[in-house]
Amino acid sequence: MKIFISCDIEGISGVVTSGAHTSSDGMDYERARSLMTGEANAAIEGAFNAGATEVVVNDSHGPMTNLLIEKLNPAATLITGSPKPLSMMQGIGEDCAAAIFVGYHARMGAPGVLSHTISGARVANVWVNDIIVGETGINAALAGYFGVPVVLVCGDDIVSREAKELLPHVRTAAVKTAITRQSALCLPPERAQALIRQETEQALASLDSARPWLPGSPVTFKIEFKDSGLAENAARMPYSKLVDAKTVAFSADNYLTAFQGLQAMIALAC
Missing domain, CATH: 3.30.1360.130 (Dipeptide transport protein)
Structure with a gap:
């Protein structure tokens, strides 16, 4: 059973500030990328606990060189760097049994931590077939194109709600609760990682009930x-x-x- 994990940074517990936490020259960036790696590892461990035979992790934030490969669970493999043809979803394919999103954030305009859609500087809103979507929806549909269901979305409470509205079967791990766009009530890393590990195991245990999401054609x-x-x-x-x-x-x-x-x-x- 091959599991694909797409890992962003804005939805990681403890990450709340644009620039300081999210940019390579930010004061707290090194700490943020370490927290990001910890949450990715929790999903990896949960996947293997649930019977995965292969886990591929795609670094999905900014230049996509954030995850610390030297601290990543060695049982997994890492896709890093950009540009990539499928961007945040590089590595997804018909050979994957399920997709998991870690560190995801709400769409632009939603009251979530560091909410944006692809480019905070350029994009106000995105619709697919008149359904307003953020990165969760855009990427879930790309997984659906390959017949792969998204079974777990990890991030704040706002992206968790956004995911459930679009994907009724999906499980969520809310590792922080948004207060404002740049503040949140956060779980400490140990608790956040335990939650992600547990939800990963439960999501894959109920994989038979998961369904891919794909908008109609055209x-x-x-x-x-x-x-x-x-x-x-x-x-x-x-x-x-x-x-x-x-x-x-x-x-x-x-x-x-x-x-x-x-x-x-x-x-x-x-």
């Missing part, structure tokens, strides 16, 4: 950018169209192609 992504200039730049993407001054849409026959269009439009927007 797939249309709409991106509302933060200003009209960003949208104008994104609209240089072939076959995209401006919906209004700040919103660009792109449609494709399948989710993978639509996802690639989403990524290209956001890259062009800068």
